[in-house]
Amino acid sequence: MKSQRTRARLLEAGLHSLSAAGLPGVTVGRLADAVGLSKSGMFAHFGSKTCLEIALLDEAARVATEHVVEPVQAWPEGLPRLRALLTNWLGWSTRAGLPGGCPFAAALFELDDLEGEVRDHAAALELHWRNLLRSLVVRGIELEQVRPDADADQIVWELCGIYLSHHASVRFQRDPAADDRAWAAIEALLGRYGADASNSP
Amino acid sequence: MKSQRTRARLLEAGLHSLSAAGLPGVTVGRLADAVGLSKSGMFAHFGSKTCLEIALLDEAARVATEHVVEPVQAWPEGLPRLRALLTNWLGWSTRAGLPGGCPFAAALFELDDLEGEVRDHAAALELHWRNLLRSLVVRGIELEQVRPDADADQIVWELCGIYLSHHASVRFQRDPAADDRAWAAIEALLGRYGADASNSP
DNA sequence: CCTACCGATCGGTAGG
């Protein structure tokens, strides 16, 4: 019970480091210091650095789900829910109280050319997220809010690009127009496939 | 003269590490080993780790320019040259012989929440690149290949998103359809602003 | 460019 609270504090502090400095910024020693225990205490909670990294990715997914996915279940299915999800997705890490960017966006580029458990775990979480996006698009097609010949995978692919460009725009270039640019791109993308659109591809 | 050749070998080996494992993957000791000299020999060439990192970003920019920008000057101005540039941009690091991904894409997410000279240098190179993209779009407008009311910055912003999604798609998800997805997105984007397009925004 | 060295930190373990 006390152990579980300590673990929760470790995950919270670790997620902050992960957001601020990426996986290389998370070290066993620094995290132990931040929470006020010894390094070996860390290994009592996480058997290895790899286990810690995987636990932190899961924690990031948990917090992301809490802030991005859960509030959206109240919206009507299909496009309205997708739009609400995108609203929550863009900039979620800041609204979740994290000091830096999205750990998954970072993992996409930090782990891309590495092999191992951590990469595999990040890839699984990433796939899960894309499938969620995809299911909303597919539901939009079923509900005839999106053209029946729309390519759901293409839409998801482009939405991910908009998310990444928005992330770079906000966190790296610090462009105040990032939100406007992202929504202009999103509306153009959805407009392209909208059931009301008459222009052929 | 011999020193210059050694420096060139250091830059080449360092750029490989940078591509494969990002900035955290470049260490003075490993790079010294790879080229067969001592660590202090490294400091004779680059005064500090920071200097080395900046030199590697410049080297990455040099190689990128060589493979992406220079071959494109033969194309007609405006849209044809932009399309040729995009063709060379997507996947350039592999065609340049690098073992991993694009160092600038990685820097965008590795350095975003850090401060310092390295970040500033990466930001300057990034801005230079976006300005190049922008100038091609603007030239397309001047040549009436692109609608006069097109927002060049928005186009560049979306192109960067397509590049990042393509990068994640190729290197992280290893999706063989990445090129097709990227070009579908590019053609849709350019079609949206094409001089021949009659649909309003 | 070298040898030889510095203090700090890395992930991890022994033994309790």
Next chain:
DNA sequence: CCTACCGATCGGTAGG
């Protein structure tokens, strides 16, 4: 969970 410790590696320096 702790103290105490391990070998390896980090960026960097002194002196040549």
